[in-house]
Amino acid sequence: MADQVAEQLKLDRARIVAEESKKAKLAAANDLEQKTQELADLNEVLEQRNQKLAEAQQAQAELIKKQRELDDAKRELELTVEKRVQNGLTEVRSLAKKEAEESLKLKVAEKDQTIASMQQKIEELKQRAEQGSQQLQGEVQELELENLLRAKFPFDSIEPVPKGEFGGDVLHRVVGSGGQAGGTILWEFKRTKNWSDGWLVKLRDDQRTAKAEISVIVSQALPKGVETFELVDGVWVTHPRAALPVAMILRQSLLELALARQSSEGQQTKTEMVYQYLTGPRFRQRVEAIVEAFSTMQEDLDRERKAIMKQWAKREEQIERVMSATVGMYGDLQGIAGKSLQEIEELEFPALGLDATSGM
Numbered sequence: 322m323a324d325q326v327a328e329q330l331k332l333d334r335a336r337i338v339a340e341e342s343k344k345a346k347l348a349a350a351n352d353l354e355q356k357t358q359e360l361a362d363l364n365e366v367l368e369q370r371n372q373k374l375a376e377a378q379q380a381q382a383e384l385i386k387k388q389r390e391l392d393d394a395k396r397e398l399e400l401t402v403e404k405r406v407q408n409g410l411t412e413v414r415s416l417a418k419k420e421a422e423e424s425l426k427l428k429v430a431e432k433d434q435t436i437a438s439m440q441q442k443i444e445e446l447k448q449r450a451e452q453g454s455q456q457l458q459g460e461v462q463e464l465e466l467e468n469l470l471r472a473k474f475p476f477d478s479i480e481p482v483p484k485g486e487f488g489g490d491v492l493h494r495v496v497g498s499g500g501q502a503g504g505t506i507l508w509e510f511k512r513t514k515n516w517s518d519g520w521l522v523k524l525r526d527d528q529r530t531a532k533a534e535i536s537v538i539v540s541q542a543l544p545k546g547v548e549t550f551e552l553v554d555g556v557w558v559t560h561p562r563a564a565l566p567v568a569m570i571l572r573q574s575l576l577e578l579a580l581a582r583q584s585s586e587g588q589q590t591k592t593e594m595v596y597q598y599l600t601g602p603r604f605r606q607r608v609e610a611i612v613e614a615f616s617t618m619q620e621d622l623d624r625e626r627k628a629i630m631k632q633w634a635k636r637e638e639q640i641e642r643v644m645s646a647t648v649g650m651y652g653d654l655q656g657i658a659g660k661s662l663q664e665i666e667e668l669e670f671p672a673l674g675l676d677a678t679s680g681m
Contacts, residue, residue, distance in 0.1 A: 466510070466539065467491060469565055474572065476500075482507075488527035489536070493568070495575045501583060504575035505533040506568070511540035518544070521554045528556075534578075535571050539564050 470479050470493060478494040490510050495503035507528050511520065520538055528536040537557040544551075550559035550567050559567045 466508075466561070466564055470568060473565065473569070477572070482531075487530040488523055489531065492531060492533070493572075495572050495579075497576050497579065501579060503572070503579040504535070505531065506571055506575070507531050507533040507536040509536070509538050511538060511542065513540075514542055516540065516542040516544050521556045524556050525554075534575060537564075537567065537571070 467479060467481075470477070470491075474493075474495075476496045476498065478492075478496065480492055482489045482492055488509065489507045491508040493506040493508055495506065497503050507524070509520070509524055509527075520540075524536045524538060535557065536555075537559060539559055539561055541561065543558060543560060544553055547553065547558055549563045550557065552558075557567060557571065
């Protein structure tokens with residue numbers, strides 16, 4: 322019995338140990354499973370956390386990158402804005418400088434224009450003053466010479482040339498001590514700085530119109546080669562300081578010629594009067610006028626030769642006929658009068674452009 326009990330106890334103990342061991346194993350297995358599950362859960366949580374951490378780190382990296390890009394963009398923007406501001410300031414400064422320069426140039430130009438205008442006005446005023454002074458001096462000189470002539474030759478008629486009749490300034494009609502007419506001198510006063518040869522031609526024409534025996538130009542400016550006074554192309558030219566001595570010489574010459582003519586009066590026939598006229602100054606003046614006119618026409622024809630050959634030839638033929646007739650008349654008169662007929666320079670061969678054999 323005891324053995325059975327003991328066996329039974331042993332069996333029971335073994336059963337209990339087995340059950341407890343089974344329970345313990347089951348509990349341990351459950352606990353292990355639980356722990357494994359918990360570990361799996363923890364690993365999952367850790368994995369999730371790691372993933373979240375990686376995502377967070379990635380996000381942070383992206384954030385840092387974006388922040389850096391933003392900072393770079395901001396700096397680029399600031400740099401661009403600064404550049405634009407600088408460019409804008411440069412343009413503004415350049416524009417302001419350009420406007421200032423343009424304004425300054427305009428002001429300078431206005432001032433230059435004002436100065437130029439003032440200088441021009443000053444020059445005009447100076448010229449007017451000089452012209453007025455020269456004119457006044459000339460008028461004073463003219464009046465002074467007239468007064469000197471009147472004082473020196475009280476019997477002569479010295480009067481201004483009437484306006485509109487002919488050129489010249491003063492008609493000096495010479496009268497001898499006995500009241501006889503001696504001739505006429507036509508005076509012209511020039512008040513310019515430069516000499517003009519055109520004055521000679523003009524005064525010769527005026528001399529013929531006035532029927533004066535002598536013409537005189539009184540001028541500060543004299544022809545080249547003339548120092549005080551000289552006969553130039555049939556016109557006496559003199560400096561004002563020599564005008565009175567020249568007047569005395571010319572006046573005396575006219576009186577001597579008048580006296581010579583007067584001494585032969587009463588003895589002259591019509592032929593002699595014609596001869597005297599032909600050998601006198603008036604005939605010479607008229608022939609000179611003809612020659613000068615036709616010489617001028619000849620010069621005009623020379624200038625028109627290329628353009629109007631037919632008209633030129635016709636006119637030249639007419640002029641040559643007139644000139645030949647004039648030269649022939651002059652030659653005939655020379656044959657009659659001989660050396661007593663005054664020479665006319667314009668009828669000499671060089672002046673006419675003819676050779677010595679053309680009239681043969």
